[in-house]
Amino acid sequence: MNESAMPSLTPQEALQKYFGFPAFRAGQEAALTHVIAGNDALVVMPTGSGKSLIYQLAALMLPGSAVVFSPLIALMKDQVDAMVKRGISATYINSTLEPAEQLKRVQGLVRGDYKLVLIAPERLRSANFRSALARVTLSMLVLDEAHCLSQWGHDFRPDYMQIASARKQLNPKITLALTATATPRTQVDIVNMLGIPEAKRFVFGFNRPNLYLEVQYAPDLASKLNHLSDVILEFGTQGGGIIYTGTRKDAEMVADHIRTSLHRPAQHYHGTMQATERARVQDAFISGDLPLVVATNAFGMGIDRPDVRFVVHYAMPGSLEAYYQEAGRAGRDGLPARATLLHATRDGMLHEHFIENDTPGDQDIRRVAAIYSESDGMLMVDELIQRCGMGETKARIALEQITNVTGPLTSAVIDGLVVQTERRKEHRRALLRIMNGYAQTDSCRRRLLLDYFGDDESAEAARCCDNCDEQNVVGEFTNTPTRKAETQSERAALIVLDTIAVLRGRDHGVGKGKLAQILRGSEAPEMARYKANRNFAKFSTLRLKEIEGLINQLLSSGYLRPSADPLPVLMLSTKGEITLAARAAVNVSLRKVAANAPVTPGGKPRQRGPESTVETTRLLLARGLTPERVAAERALAISTIYSHCAELIAEGSLAIERVVPIEQTQVIMAAIEHVGSAALLTPIKQILPEEYSFHIIRCVAEDWKRTHAKPADGG
């Protein structure tokens, strides 16, 4: 289509003519009007919000041909087909085409046959291509996925640097850069690198009003799986759900847990699976046949299922960009959806560990450089890694940096590399701090996200976030008279809150373990300094585990929260402060306070008569019958008898040896130690041989819990 044939349409008319859409989405028209008036721009809008429409319409409305650089070679054909269908004369040029075909298209571009041409940036490596490009009547130069230009973006691509230099050479009238993820810092970087520092920035579309945001404090495996189960059960069989884990192992374990404990179809997905298997899971999910996927961050590109009802982050990602991009896969259809982050302080520490251990330091780089230079680059990678005597990831990164150096490895060059890695490390730490900040804030999470991306739009939403919910509760709280704490559990909760209030005032705060020891009245020498606390030993009749259970409940219901310190201590939330001041009732449940009361797995003390069915089982076992024999004698299911056994073991009235052979008990105990908790059986079962049944694992788990729940005073 040549330009004289282009009717002069208004943006609105062009939108209707080529796309058939009645109206622009937020920000589209403003950006388009700015560009077609001859100005440079940077557009930051999340994926799926309608960025491509802006450059497509601009290309149609401007005289000349628009050149669009994009790294997404695999998508180019489909994108161009869609444009051609709409009546836009467009094509693409990349390495998937035969050289003759590429040449033909380049000639067409020079002749002005196309309004828009998609080009892979690596084409710029060819001098011939560059000189052809210089002969094109350019309407504008467009850079899609512009964050690839910035070293601070999470997807830096060296080929993008060529676009910046080509732009200087071509000197287009208009430059338009677009990306879905760029923090204000990356935005500045992009416009500076491109040489358009004055470009107007259009940042919008980050608010997803149908997406409810929440963070659940989940310090251990059991609470993570519990919170996850709650979300899955709440949504039932509506739509799909994605659960992101931090590791492949967790992806497999959690998927298995969902299948065995919740009886819901779930599949895992991660990078080391066979490509065909990955494609099978992905297709099943997109088509709606599979409701739940438990995945690492390898899952996502091109997942465009509209009815994803929730995204749960089982572990915290290393940056807020990564988090929001993944969470944003929920609710594309505009219906209510939920983004839940399960937060454990440990997850943050794990990232810190990776930052320290993945990133080579000064000495590491010098060491790898020395070995590399000595070997004249002739050593095999693995051999070199072995000789460096450091972690493999670290050695690989250092090696990659060193081999990327084009000139000789002078000490000045090595100094430069050291500075670079230090800056990267610091940058990753900063991203992590921001992510942690999101997890731990008690103000509006939506506002925090929008501010982070530089989006000034209002943070309105149908239902905003857990913190806003809490504020509403507090609002109601302060306006309505509340019931005073009466029961033992309610008073105990206030004692916990009070202890934190006192400690925060005169100390540097404590974590959960220490708080439990204070309340329990531990005699350990390091606890002496807390003896003056008015609540010291207030819970001397409770077990440490029970006190910790109470603290956990106060954490997960938002009365307490962990501080943002590197070693977090407990703090009162606003809700906790108000509750304490009002001495109001808090809904927590405390196990029986009496010291040696038998406690069943369900947590309630059991009063059992001699005629009770469990008691009958106990008597028969005491006579030396096996559980199988007891089941046969009583004509009850074997699972019922094992349930009785578990209950009896938990309260200490049945020895584990009566039910499970000692060697098997030892193997199961080792598995529990490995998992680190006996709260859930699936992860334990998973690492045991097939023949270990849930029945016997449960019995051993009860025994483990009983012996590990004893007060651990004195150390």
Ligand code: ADP
């Ligand atoms: P992005 O490039 O930001 O990922 P796209 O431009 O591919 O997003 O747009 C995503 C979807 O939204 C496409 O199906 C597109 O046709 C549609 N879309 C874009 N703008 C509008 C609009 N103003 N009205 C209705 N649909 C739109």
